[in-house]
Amino acid sequence: MELRTRLKIDQFLARLESAPQRLLMLDYDGTVAPFREQRDQAYPYPDIAAILQEIMGQGQTRVVIVSGRDVNELSAQLGVQPIPELWGLYGMQRRRPNGVVETARVEQSYVDALSDAEGWLGYQQLRKIAEVKTGGIAAHWRGLTEKTTEEIRARVYLGWRPIAERSGLQLLEFDGGVEIRVPGSDKGDVVRMLLAEEGGRVASAYLGDDASDESAFRAIGDRGLSVLVRPQWRETAARLWLKPPEEVSDFLTKWLSACRKNKSKGDAPAMAVNV
Secondary structure (H helix, E strand, C coil): CCHHHHHHHHHHHHHHHHCCEEEEEECCECCCECCCCCHHHCCCCHHHHHHHHHHHHHCCCEEEEECCCCHHHHHHHCCCCCCCEEEEHHHCEEECCCCCEEECCCCHHHHHHHHHHHHHHHHCCCHHHEEEECCEEEEECCCCCHHHHHHHHHHHHHHHHHHHHHHCCEEEEECCEEEEECCCCCHHHHHHHHHHHHCCCEEEEEEECCHHHHHHHHHHHHHCEEEEECCCCCCCCCCEEECCCHHHHHHHHHHHHHHHHHHHHHHHHHHHHHC
């Protein structure tokens, strides 16, 4: 980890230690969990899951997972108890800590267009790479050769681009595929909503790896810490870069330590009164 990165983290942690409110927002795939060709096998890095559970146990941090996945998929794979707040489908879904799931309504015209997009994959015999979900369909090609990836990508775009143009659906590239989805919500919208809910005194951070996380990095701006999580650097709006899983685990361990220090300071006056 570069010295400049360490200094920025130390500055943030100093603020975190004394903050009255804390908000920790994380992407899932590539950040909390490693990428897997079999998406149902993408469980969190063991250390990261354990640290997140400890952070939640301190009761001083609102932990939120923000993902393109369906929240039901996330809750089954996360392995953290109690399950934290989850935002899925790039903000179309919200699972509150009490288990209540809210899903935005999708207009019928978009439903029909998505049906056409799914039909195109069937026509191209590409259903096996499809992830069909509310408000979108993702085509995955992670793990395939470069030649095969380019061939499949061209076939997907051949049908999906005209569907998107006539229907108003969006095409969103991510690391390992592309998604055709309803317009409107994105991860940046989620971040803005969460910051508004917490108010001005919250110490916040957003950690993510993908192009879809860029809107979240821009949304948090100078109101918190934006962290790119990737093995290799790329151009980004994030202010810091950490490599998974070790550097992410180290950052979260320091977050946990800051919470414990704050709790210890908060407990001290109460103990004095009870003597």
